[in-house]
Amino acid sequence: AALVTLVSLSDSDKGLSSRWQPEDSQLRLKLLPSGGKAGGKLKLSIWKGPGAGLEKYAASLDAGEPADLSPLTKGGPPRWKEKLETETRLGADNGAFAVDILTAPMENPWKSWMRLGGFDFFADGRRAAACTWMGDVWLVDGMGTKSGKLSWQRIATGLFQPLGLKIVDETIYVLGRDQITVLRDLNGDGEADHYENFNNDAEVTEHFHEFAMDLQTDAAGNFYYTKGGRHAKDSVVPQHGSILRVSKDGSKTEILANGFRAPNGLCVNPDGTFFTSDQEGHWTPANRINWVKKGGFYGYMWSFHKGKKPTSYDPPLCWLHPRYDRSPAEQLWVPKGCWGQLGGHLISLSYGTGAISHILHEQAGDLMQGGATKLNIPIFPTGIMRGRFHPGDKHLYLCGLFGWAGNRTQAGGLYRIRHTGKPMHTPLKLHATTRGLVLTFSDPLERKRAASADRYSIERWNYLWRQQYGSKDYKLSDGKIGRDKVSVKSAVVSKDGRSVFLEIEDMKPCMQMLIRYKLTGADGARVSQEIYNTIHKLGDHSKAAKLFD
Known part of the structure; x- marks a missing residue:
């Protein structure tokens, strides 16, 4: 029997005018405010089935008032009522740098695996948001104080392997493998009530290696992140092995550069260039610290190519032998006025070794060259993924995890590095x-x-x-x-x-x-x-x- 489709629309208060419009072999419903009202309530019913059942279904339609859905836009009761308290453990300050441990609630009622892959500060500096690789987001209160208690509140869960987080205008943006999600707290209890899709242009396949890494912004408000390539396999989507820019309003995504195997972290420079790391592997003879320009190709042949494949690549700022660092992560600038003579210099974090390096660099014609040397900072017990300098105390805060091959195997951690003012000898x-x-x-x-x-x-x-x-x-x-x-x-x-x-x-x-x-x-x-x-x-x-x- 032939299948038919029945669509029924009822409008309660005439606050909306409706019009059915054929378009490209489809029937589109267009809704507009009417009668000077800003909006209204409506009920839309859609049924598809054999023509013989059409009259029976039509007779069963409820022509009553559309349900009031407004309570669902105001947030609900908290799902995770308990706030967990930890402490800040101060490290020895007998050298140029002291490392403090901002204890994470590794044991918690929800068995949340605290492998921290991204974080950022709110404007007050006391609070931060952090995401875990398993899909949670937590609020951390008590940051920016030399010692004392920290309060951890679980505010969201179910995100797809988030490894980047950015706070813009006091709003949390989280990067997962599938999309950038905005977390909306609708009733002021701290928890996210609405997980809003800001941009889901991310091209996702089943391959384990195509991590979406880091989340940064530029002065114009655009968002940036990196997308890994497939391990030991050629690309199948254009975004494999690339740096991506998402417009400020989330409406479009652009590929800026490619040729990356596993770019873990991104530093956005004011001049439109970038720094990112890459990991030794196929088509990547050693680890790389890359100075990236728009349109560049950085060596991983199994990233996506439109047309003829390249026969050469843009060289890195420096190669890093795996004995030095088996898996570099994010690069970031030390703000001027912080860390004494290192202010204005570039540093690099290490997932593989838990160390912090200073990236010495100089311009060499149209290239950048230099090297890496480890700062005299204690090695961290977990791989270090992301870092941000605090807006108030100017110290460097770090988060990290252990999730794939690496030397530092503690599940996760949150840390602070304080420059003591003593000689660095570096x-x-x-x-x-x-x-x-x-x-x-x-x-x-x-x-x-x-x-x-x-x-x-x-x-x-x-x-x-x-x-x-x-x-x-x-x-x-x-x-x-x-x-x-x-x-x-x-x-x-x-x-x-x-x-x-x-x-x-x-x-x-x-x-x-x-x-x-x-x-x-x-x-x-x-x-x-x-x-x-x-x-x-x-x-x-x-x-x-x-x-x-």
């Missing part, structure tokens, strides 16, 4: 010139050791960009597996004792260099670090030489 700048390397430190060095060439050791090597997972180290000298030793001919210390020129006779570009040194500060402190760096171009030595006149 590199601030690295310049590669035609004659060698210039290192500038935060604090003066003991001159005798710093001027001894045998206090430094340098190696360099290249990687092979190919489909296979990762890469061996390959010598520049003969292309064979291994590393070249680089001889430091001499070491010259600047007058202020903060810079050292390492003379190297055969300076040349390389994908990876490892610089080690064992020095002493002028105050007797031990200064022993490693720098993993990349050289794309050699700079003019005459500019660097002015430090040593």
